[in-house]
Amino acid sequence: MLTDKNISFTSLDTLGEFGLIDRIEKSFTPKYANTIKGIGDDAAVLQGDDHFYTLVSCDMLVEGVHFDLSYTPLKHLGWKAVVVNLSDIYAMNGIPNAITICLGINNRFSVEAIDEFYIGVEIACRTFAVDLVGGDTSTTRGGMYIGVTALGKVEKNQVVYRNGAKKNDLICVTGDLGAAYAGFRILEREKQVFLENPNLQPDLAEYDYVVGRQLKPHPQIELISWFKQNNFIPNAMIDISDGLASEILHICKQSNVGARIMEDKIPLDIQTQKVAMECKMDTNTFAFNGGEDYEMLFTVPITAHDTVKKIPNVSIIGYITDKEEGVNLVSKQGSLVPIQAQGWKHF
Amino acid sequence: MLTDKNISFTSLDTLGEFGLIDRIEKSFTPKYANTIKGIGDDAAVLQGDDHFYTLVSCDMLVEGVHFDLSYTPLKHLGWKAVVVNLSDIYAMNGIPNAITICLGINNRFSVEAIDEFYIGVEIACRTFAVDLVGGDTSTTRGGMYIGVTALGKVEKNQVVYRNGAKKNDLICVTGDLGAAYAGFRILEREKQVFLENPNLQPDLAEYDYVVGRQLKPHPQIELISWFKQNNFIPNAMIDISDGLASEILHICKQSNVGARIMEDKIPLDIQTQKVAMECKMDTNTFAFNGGEDYEMLFTVPITAHDTVKKIPNVSIIGYITDKEEGVNLVSKQGSLVPIQAQGWKHF
Numbered sequence: 001m002l003t004d005k006n007i008s009f010t011s012l013d014t015l016g017e018f019g020l021i022d023r024i025e026k027s028f029t030p031k032y033a034n035t036i037k038g039i040g041d042d043a044a045v046l047q048g049d050d051h052f053y054t055l056v057s058c059d060m061l062v063e064g065v066h067f068d069l070s071y072t073p074l075k076h077l078g079w080k081a082v083v084v085n086l087s088d089i090y091a092m093n094g095i096p097n098a099i100t101i102c103l104g105i106n107n108r109f110s111v112e113a114i115d116e117f118y119i120g121v122e123i124a125c126r127t128f129a130v131d132l133v134g135g136d137t138s139t140t141r142g143g144m145y146i147g148v149t150a151l152g153k154v155e156k157n158q159v160v161y162r163n164g165a166k167k168n169d170l171i172c173v174t175g176d177l178g179a180a181y182a183g184f185r186i187l188e189r190e191k192q193v194f195l196e197n198p199n200l201q202p203d204l205a206e207y208d209y210v211v212g213r214q215l216k217p218h219p220q221i222e223l224i225s226w227f228k229q230n231n232f233i234p235n236a237m238i239d240i241s242d243g244l245a246s247e248i249l250h251i252c253k254q255s256n257v258g259a260r261i262m263e264d265k266i267p268l269d270i271q272t273q274k275v276a277m278e279c280k281m282d283t284n285t286f287a288f289n290g291g292e293d294y295e296m297l298f299t300v301p302i303t304a305h306d307t308v309k310k311i312p313n314v315s316i317i318g319y320i321t322d323k324e325e326g327v328n329l330v331s332k333q334g335s336l337v338p339i340q341a342q343g344w345k346h347f
Numbered sequence: 348m349l350t351d352k353n354i355s356f357t358s359l360d361t362l363g364e365f366g367l368i369d370r371i372e373k374s375f376t377p378k379y380a381n382t383i384k385g386i387g388d389d390a391a392v393l394q395g396d397d398h399f400y401t402l403v404s405c406d407m408l409v410e411g412v413h414f415d416l417s418y419t420p421l422k423h424l425g426w427k428a429v430v431v432n433l434s435d436i437y438a439m440n441g442i443p444n445a446i447t448i449c450l451g452i453n454n455r456f457s458v459e460a461i462d463e464f465y466i467g468v469e470i471a472c473r474t475f476a477v478d479l480v481g482g483d484t485s486t487t488r489g490g491m492y493i494g495v496t497a498l499g500k501v502e503k504n505q506v507v508y509r510n511g512a513k514k515n516d517l518i519c520v521t522g523d524l525g526a527a528y529a530g531f532r533i534l535e536r537e538k539q540v541f542l543e544n545p546n547l548q549p550d551l552a553e554y555d556y557v558v559g560r561q562l563k564p565h566p567q568i569e570l571i572s573w574f575k576q577n578n579f580i581p582n583a584m585i586d587i588s589d590g591l592a593s594e595i596l597h598i599c600k601q602s603n604v605g606a607r608i609m610e611d612k613i614p615l616d617i618q619t620q621k622v623a624m625e626c627k628m629d630t631n632t633f634a635f636n637g638g639e640d641y642e643m644l645f646t647v648p649i650t651a652h653d654t655v656k657k658i659p660n661v662s663i664i665g666y667i668t669d670k671e672e673g674v675n676l677v678s679k680q681g682s683l684v685p686i687q688a689q690g691w692k693h694f
Contacts, residue, residue: 010458020484023458024465028472028479034444034500035478044480046445046498049396058481058496060449064488097381098393102407102449102494111357111370118371125375131382132375133391134405137367141411142489147449149405149496151393153381 018246018341040254041162042091042239043152053159055096055152057088059241063143071187074113076215077146078120084241085150086128087219087294091239092161093227094154096128101135104145128221158233160298165236165255169299169320172234174220174313176267177244178283181290182275183207183214210271213293220296226311237298245288246341247297249327258325261318261339263332284329288339365593365688387601388509389438389586390499400506402443402499404435406588410490418534421460423562424493425467431588432497433475434566434641438586439508440574441501443475448482451492475568505580507645512583512602516646516667519581521567521660523614524591525630528637529622530554530561557618560640567643573658584645592635593688594644596674605672608665608686610679631676635686 015023021039030038036053037045043057061067061081069077082099089096101121105114125132130150190202204211220239227233236255238247244261252259266287276283299320300308308314318330328336362370368386377385383400384392390404408414408428416424429446436443448468452461472479477497537549551558567586574580583602585594591608599606613634623630646667647655655661665677675683 009460012452012454012456012458012461015458017484020458020461023462024479024482024484027465027469030478030480031473032444032476032478035480038478038480039482044445044447046480048401049399052396054395054401054498056445056447056481056496056498058447058449058483058494060451060483060485060492060494062451062485062487062492065485097379098391098403100391100403100405100496102405104407104409104492105359107359109359111359111362111367113356114359114367115370118374122374126378129379131377131379131385132371133377133382133385133393134403135371135386136405136407136494137364137371138407138409138412140409140489140492142487145407145409145451145487145492145494147405147407147483147492147494149403149447151401151403151498 037161042088043094045092045159048153051155052153053156055089055092055094055154056149057085058147058149059085059088061146063145068191069144071191072215074116075120078117079124079216081146081148082121082124083128083217083219084294085148086130087239087241089150089152090220090224091237091296092154093158093224093233093237094152095224096130096150096152098131098133098151099125100133100149102145102147103135103137104140105137106140106142128219160234160237161254162236162238162251163254165251165257165299165320166301167257167320167322168302169235170302170305170308170316171248171259171261171297171299171318171320172308172314172316173240173244173267173295173297174223175293175295176269176272177240177293177295178272178276178286178290179210179213179269180217180292181286182272183210183212184292185275185279186211187214207271207275209269210275217292217294219294223296223311223314232304232307234298234300237296240293240295240297241291243287243289243291244297245339248339249341251297251299252327256323258321258323259318259327260321260325260330261328262330265315265317267315384508389435390441392439392506395500398502399500400503402436402439402441402501403496404432405494405496406432406435408493410492415538416491418538419562421463422467425464426471426563428493428495429468429471430475430564430566431641432495433477434586434588436497436499437567437571438584438643439501440505440571440580440584441499442571443477443497443499445478445480445498446472447480447496449494450482450484451487452484453487453489475566507581507584508601509583509585509598510601512598512604512646512667513648514604514667514669515649516582517649517652517655517663518595518606518608518644518646518665518667519655519661519663520587520591520614520642520644521570522640522642523616523619524587524640524642525619525623525633525637526557526560526616527564527639528633529619530557530559531639532622532626533558534561554618554622556616557622564639564641566641570643570658570661579651579654581645581647584643587640587642587644588638590634590636590638591644592686595686596688598644598646599674602667603670605668605670606665606674607668607672607677608675609677612662612664614662
């Protein structure tokens with residue numbers, strides 16, 4: 001895949017983020033016995049000891065790409081930077097125990113501002129029982145960067161990958177979808193209003209839920225705790241960071257199956273629907289392509305139907321099919337609409 | 348330490364990098380049993396299994412701060428980003444086994460340029476037997492950003508911290524010092540020459556060693572292998588990333604001891620001396636404050652004198668004293684000069 005000769009210059013736009021990750025993944029298949037699973041799932045899986053695997057995952061947040069400091073309090077940003085990484089450890093059915101943070105800042109930040117960021121980090125660490133064990137700090141010539149690596153553990157017989165979905169599995173999701181994107185739309189709209197008239201104060205009260213979902217996401221620790229308490233292990237799992245569309249496609253591609261998602265089963269909060277209407281957009285776009293919900297998408301055998309019904313805050317939204325049937329949304333009118341990945345197109 | 352009220356605004360300049368790290372460290376003392384050692388050494392130490400600890404370390408490289416793409420080939424940059432992190436695992440007397448990479452790039456990079464970077468990463472991974480197991484990629488609004496996290500293992504009875512130095516220990520260092528900074532000076536000088544007259548091609552042949560030390564550092568795997576083969580464990584160890592001054596001060600502060608470094612024992616390459624003369628600078632400045640040598644600084648009991656003499660490529664440069672005697676350079680003329688940390692003042 002990688003070549004040592006620069007004979008041409010291809011724009012990154014032609015690959016996109018997923019294309020670039022695929023390209024890297026193909027060049028770095030694991031070579032050493034310590035690596036159980038390398039690139040390609042929510043977290044890498046490494047040999048731990050006789051009973052546990054070590055999990056490791058990293059994510060970066062870049063100012064101007066992933067967050068806008070004009071409406072993101074630094075304390076919330078510190079919280080979010082931690083929990084989006086913990087979410088990846090939970091998505092392997094694991095328990096996080098440590099994080100490291102690389103922080104790039106420029107000198108417009110005061111010591112007090114950095115303290116605010118780390119207060120958010122500290123609250124997240126305490127809430128989810130992880131230690132911040134290392135990091136690096138540097139100035140940047142541009143905006144703020146945050147790179148967080150999360151480490152965790154999972155019992156060897158309890159690890160859940162993206163590739164375990166089986167035909168007829170039920171497709172389940174926690175909470176509701178599209179709310180984080182709805183919050184993003186509201187914050188962006190109020191920012192424009194403020195820029196046009198700085199005397200108008202934004203009134204976000206009627207959007208408190210979706211704005212909170214954008215600024216202060218909650219990872220699915222309760223689901224993982226429920227699984228452990230009830231000795232239940234799903235067949236496949238992934239956290240929803242890029243939107244339902246790309247996540248179900250990841251599960252189907254890696255499990256070599258197809259899927260049907262029922263449009264009328266997709267859990268949506270009333271505020272999300274309200275924002276979509278105000279934006280004159282389809283709620284499906286919010287749920288499928290919005291991203292940043294950090295809900296959990298997982299599949300279970302159809303025999304677990306009654307068990308899944310007992311899990312708090314979980315909806316059954318579809319089922320796994322043969323690969324040949326593709327990955328489709330079953331619309332409210334009953335027609336099949338192929339699901340396509342949008343993901344992030346940063347480049 | 349952290350306060351929740353922004354009652355004042357203190358410039359980051361007043362803290363500097365080390366001050367900021369101290370401030371973060373004090374707010375994040377480990378709270379959970381899984382963490383053996385948190386912030387404050389080359390790598391964090393986590394519970395692995397009955398026999399091994401898990402080591403984790405992260406470092407970031409920022410364009411315009413840590414590297415200049417006008418003279419840094421991307422392949423070399425990929426290599427360097429990996430090995431500076433592996434160096435931290437070796438500095439705990441550990442063996443690295445996996446890395447993750449967060450990469451921030453903007454759309455002036457072509458796919459082929461990114462390939463070049465990952466070819467360097469791949470060569471480093473193969474050379475030191477580690478797998479790239481995960482990562483994240485994002486666009487940036489500014490320059491390039493690389494955050495690498497390295498994971499490794501060390502037998503529980505073999506881990507070496509910065510805090511184990513004892514009075515009368517011999518202070519030892521691998522290789523030679525200041526060469527990476529000498530290479531940096533040459534590359535910066537040739538860049539200026541080129542900017543003033545683009546028709547002049549730089550002739551770096553007579554500086555090949557120091558330029559190589561800057562662009563393609565080598566971590567001290569041979570030293571760690573020697574320790575393991577000879578069942579030898581130093582009392583304290585740190586890798587030289589910021590320069591001899593700050594590293595010996597780290598060891599002395601954490602071990603609660605003082606030190607004397609003999610100026611005439613500091614290993615210097617002839618090219619480093621030549622560059623220092625050309626720059627009309629003291630070679631001590633190169634060795635003590637230059638940084639990026641990635642040599643290993645370690646202390647051993649005085650009874651290990653004959654053993655240390657057998658280690659290839661190691662110099663004894665001083666000895667550990669009582670804390671009250673301070674940390675001093677013994678000049679060639681015999682006078683004591685207090686050693687002060689410069690480190691990086693990015694902010």
